Amino acid sequence: MTHTADYLVEGMTCSHCVSSVTEELSEVDGVTAVTVDLASGLPSTVSVTSESPLDDATVSAAIEEAGYTLVTSL
Numbered sequence: 759m760t761h762t763a764d765y766l767v768e769g770m771t772c773s774h775c776v777s778s779v780t781e782e783l784s785e786v787d788g789v790t791a792v793t794v795d796l797a798s799g800l801p802s803t804v805s806v807t808s809e810s811p812l813d814d815a816t817v818s819a820a821i822e823e824a825g826y827t828l829v830t831s832l
Contacts, residue, residue, distance in 0.1 A: 760790065761811050764832040766801035767821055770794070778824040779804060786812065786820050801829045 767779060776794045783792045783806055791807040804821075806812065818828040 760807050760809060762805055762807045763812060763817075765804045765806065765817060765821070766829040766832065767794075767804050767826050768801045768829050769826040770796060770802045771798060772796075775824075775826065776802075779821060779826060782820040782824040783817065786816055788812065803832070 770776065770779065773796075776796055779794060780792045783789055783804070786808075788809040789806055789812070790809060793805045795803040795805075797803070806817065814828075814831055817831070821828045
């Protein structure tokens with residue numbers, strides 16, 4: 759069974775930002791898909807589909823590695 763979680767991410771402004779976050783999150787064990795709804799000037803919504811629920815700290819670390827900030831999980 760798959761699990762999808764949504765996160766608000768601050769600082770993303772362009773398609774390169776989307777690519778960076780998608781690449782880092784895709785490397786997390788169990789992640790099967792990442793989609794981003796880019797919201798200019800606002801936190802963007804990042805949806806992560808995985809084989810099982812992910813630890814928020816793991817998701818936050820991947821987002822920070824890409825250079826952005828996890829605001830909250832939804």
